[in-house]
Amino acid sequence: MLQGHQTWVFESKPTIISSAAVGGPHEAQGPLAADFDLLHEDFWLGQDSFEKAEKKLQEQACETAIKKANMKKEDVQFLMAGDLMNQTVPSSFAARTLGVPFLGIYGACSTSMEGLALASLLVDSKFAKNVLVCTSSHNAASEKQYRYPTEYGAQKPPTAQWTVTGSGAALVTDHGEGPKVTAATIGRVIDMGLTDPFNMGAAMAPAAVDTIEAHFRDLKRDPSYYDVIATGDLGRVGHRIAGDLLKKHGLDIPEEIFTDCGILIYREDQPGVLAGGSGCGCAATTTFGHFLNRMRKGELKRILVIATGALLSPMSYQQKESIPSVAHAVSIEL
Amino acid sequence: MSEKKKKKLTPTQLEYQAFAQAREPKRPIVLNCIKAFFVGGLICVIGQGIQMFFVTYFHFSQESAGNPTVAVLIILTVLLTGFGVFDHIAQWAGAGTIIPVTGFANTMASAAIDHQSEGYVLGVGGNMFKLAGPVIVYGVFSAFVVSIVVIIFRALGVM
Numbered sequence: 237m238l239q240g241h242q243t244w245v246f247e248s249k250p251t252i253i254s255s256a257a258v259g260g261p262h263e264a265q266g267p268l269a270a271d272f273d274l275l276h277e278d279f280w281l282g283q284d285s286f287e288k289a290e291k292k293l294q295e296q297a298c299e300t301a302i303k304k305a306n307m308k309k310e311d312v313q314f315l316m317a318g319d320l321m322n323q324t325v326p327s328s329f330a331a332r333t334l335g336v337p338f339l340g341i342y343g344a345c346s347t348s349m350e351g352l353a354l355a356s357l358l359v360d361s362k363f364a365k366n367v368l369v370c371t372s373s374h375n376a377a378s379e380k381q382y383r384y385p386t387e388y389g390a391q392k393p394p395t396a397q398w399t400v401t402g403s404g405a406a407l408v409t410d411h412g413e414g415p416k417v418t419a420a421t422i423g424r425v426i427d428m429g430l431t432d433p434f435n436m437g438a439a440m441a442p443a444a445v446d447t448i449e450a451h452f453r454d455l456k457r458d459p460s461y462y463d464v465i466a467t468g469d470l471g472r473v474g475h476r477i478a479g480d481l482l483k484k485h486g487l488d489i490p491e492e493i494f495t496d497c498g499i500l501i502y503r504e505d506q507p508g509v510l511a512g513g514s515g516c517g518c519a520a521t522t523t524f525g526h527f528l529n530r531m532r533k534g535e536l537k538r539i540l541v542i543a544t545g546a547l548l549s550p551m552s553y554q555q556k557e558s559i560p561s562v563a564h565a566v567s568i569e570l
Numbered sequence: 571m572s573e574k575k576k577k578k579l580t581p582t583q584l585e586y587q588a589f590a591q592a593r594e595p596k597r598p599i600v601l602n603c604i605k606a607f608f609v610g611g612l613i614c615v616i617g618q619g620i621q622m623f624f625v626t627y628f629h630f631s632q633e634s635a636g637n638p639t640v641a642v643l644i645i646l647t648v649l650l651t652g653f654g655v656f657d658h659i660a661q662w663a664g665a666g667t668i669i670p671v672t673g674f675a676n677t678m679a680s681a682a683i684d685h686q687s688e689g690y691v692l693g694v695g696g697n698m699f700k701l702a703g704p705v706i707v708y709g710v711f712s713a714f715v716v717s718i719v720v721i722i723f724r725a726l727g728v729m
């Protein structure tokens with residue numbers, strides 16, 4: 237049901253019956269390592285290309301999520317998946333392996349929450365019983381496509397972020413026990429005219445702020461309703477900007493509940509990470525791994541995840557276009 | 571940002587950019603310059619050592635020793651790039667490793683490694699000069715322009 241301007245409230249409260257997170261070597265060194273179902277030491281995952289490795293991440297995340305719910309592939313009606321690569325090939329190829337009816341989606345790094353919102357919509361509207369959501373990113377595959385070759389020795393500024401190698405999957409159903417998806421706020425595309433692809437946090441922060449404000453306005457809620465409010469991959473730079481911008485707009489989210497998946501996933505002193513993690517896999521693994529695990533343990537009752545995406549392409553950047561951004565918020569409650 | 575670009579932005583965008591900029595960590599330019607100075611200098615010292623080695627043991631002249639010296643530095647860089655070490659050194663050293671011949675060797679080797687999955691012709695062959703290409707194109711073109719200028723000056727009897 238639509239509430240306010242851009243928020244869906246799911247009255248049947250679709251359940252996330254199971255979820256899975258798969259990560260790479262850098263995620264294994266991070267503080268959330270214990271929340272991953274599978275961690276790979278090999279950056280290539282035994283494949284001969286980074287793109288194939290990313291496909292493998294998605295396959296494993298999907299299979300693990302289905303297995304944890306004691307279901308079979310045949311029980312899943314639809315798969316919604318997305319990633320950062322051209323034509324979202326890893327998602328399509330993973331869907332080929334799974335053989336589940338497939339809807340490919342793209343919202344850059346906001347894809348995880350876009351998928352979760354759409355999956356909950358399908359389940360809530362009774363167009364499906366079980367929907368699998370999956371997103372992924374691979375550090376080297378993204379670097380190769382968006383920036384420079386992996387081994388290229390250019391110095392990155394302190395605002396740059398590290399693309400997460402990982403995939404997160406969640407199985408949304410109309411039955412069972414587990415965290416429930418209660419509402420979703422779909423964001424507008426916001427463009428503040430920033431052009432630096434090494435400073436995505438600052439480009440995406442206004443989109444996150446816009447969606448957070450819309451969420452609380454539409455639902456007439458106060459930030460204290462949630463135990464955790466987490467942005468997707470703003471990193472240390474963008475998260476600080478978003479927090480200050482919200483304060484400036486008169487919405488004060490207490491620092492102890494306002495966090496960011498890109499900050500949580502890596503240690504501050506991990507080499508190469510700089511301002512924090514980013515990519516489709518960042519919000520996906522942190523939400524579907526870390527946050528949902530904490531909810532199942534009862535440590536968190538209500539969370540709001542705002543996945544942020546920078547909607548640029550290497551071509552649009554070279555043509556001197558600015559970086560438009562989008563953010564989607566999903567509220568998950570026990 | 572240039573003035574021309576700024577004119578296209580709305581007041582809200584300009585206000586936000588100033589707001590964001592005040593909260594961003596700046597590149598440590600002075601520290602980067604110092605690092606680049608010492609690392610770049612160190613590479614030159616190593617190069618000088620290699621050159622002296624060729625002059626002393628292989629009877630090269632001071633001038634002809636230049637080519638094998640550059641070749642040795644390129645091979646070392648390509649090896650370091652292949653072993654995945656170079657990008658870590660470069661993140662620390664910045665311009666110190668990018669400006670000498672090591673930077674050029676790294677651009678070609680890294681692009682070649684990255685696109686190996688697309689095959690040796692379209693992948694490695696087609697992408698090897700992805701980053702190094704512009705350097706060669708504009709290097710050769712500016713050399714051409716300078717030569718023309720020199721020829722004209724000589725014809726006029728200035729030089």
